[in-house]
Amino acid sequence: MNTIDFTPLYRNSVGFDRMASLLDSALRSEQGSAGxxxxxxxxxxxxxxxxxxxxxxxxxxxxxxxxxxxxxxxxxxxxxxxxxxxxxxxxxxxxxxxxxxxxxxxxxxxxxxxxxxxxxxxxxxxxxxxxxPKTIEIKGAGNVLEHREHAVESDGDKAA
Missing domain, CATH: 2.60.40.790 (Immunoglobulin-like)
Incomplete structure (x- = not known):
């Protein structure tokens, strides 16, 4: 019986480890059941x-x-x-x-x-x-700077 080389599949995919055994068992059962x-x-x-x-x-x-x-x-x-x-x-x-x-x-x-x-x-x-699948919001750099400015103003208010 021929074996199938799954190395190319494993190079750029994750989580398909059991695919080889599934295909192997499927090929064996097809031969045994004679259709x-x-x-x-x-x-x-x-x-x-x-x-x-x-x-x-x-x-x-x-x-x-x-x-x-x-x-x-x-x-x-x-x-x-x-x-x-x-x-x-x-x-x-x-x-x-x-x-x-x-x-x-x-x-x-x-x-x-x-x-x-x-x-x-x-x-x-x-x-x-x-x-x-879910969409993840990408925040802009402006949001981060605004947050930092508010934090600095808050610290300045405490010093005064």
């Missing part, structure tokens, strides 16, 4: 996303969604079919699966819906107020 079930990731708005997984043949009770330490995990496990059904051809997959998605900081799962064989998971990125 099942297929999925789409859609950007709905600046801070809203959805993930749609094609889970035809799975019932709600056979699916689970979990978020732990920034990793969204979707699992599917078919219940044992007790019927005596005989297939000439079975193209609808019924095998168990586990699909993982690494979530960026402040991305939260807001809901999930199963409709027409698609499991759609809604996500939103909510940046805390403390992390939003």
């Amino acid at each position: 099942y079930p297929p999925y789409d990731i859609e950007v709905l708005d600046d801070n809203q996303y959805s993930i749609a997984l094609a889970v035809a043949g799975f019932d709600r009770s056979e699916l689970s969604i979990e978020v732990e330490r920034g990793v969204l995990t979707v699992r599917g496990k078919k219940q044992d079919d007790q019927s005596d059904r005989k297939f000439l051809y079975q193209g609808i997959a019924s095998r168990a699966f586990e699909r993982k998605f690494n979530l960026a900081d402040h991305v939260e799962v807001t809901g999930a819906d199963l409709s027409n064989g698609l499991l759609t998971i809604s996500l939103v990125k909510e940046i805390p107020e403390a992390m939003k």
Whole structure:
């Protein structure tokens, strides 16, 4: 397996230390899952996303969604079919699966819906107020001089 050199990224950025391990684990999990079930990731708005997984043949009770330490995990496990059904051809997959998605900081799962064989998971990125950009006022040198003049006048008043 090829490794990626992140040295150029580290030269002019701060705080991306774990990016290499995230990409490494993402590449490994993609190879292991063999693309099942297929999925789409859609950007709905600046801070809203959805993930749609094609889970035809799975019932709600056979699916689970979990978020732990920034990793969204979707699992599917078919219940044992007790019927005596005989297939000439079975193209609808019924095998168990586990699909993982690494979530960026402040991305939260807001809901999930199963409709027409698609499991759609809604996500939103909510940046805390403390992390939003803020404008810092730059004071001019005149303000500093005025403050010093007032301080000198105050000291002169005390001497008189």
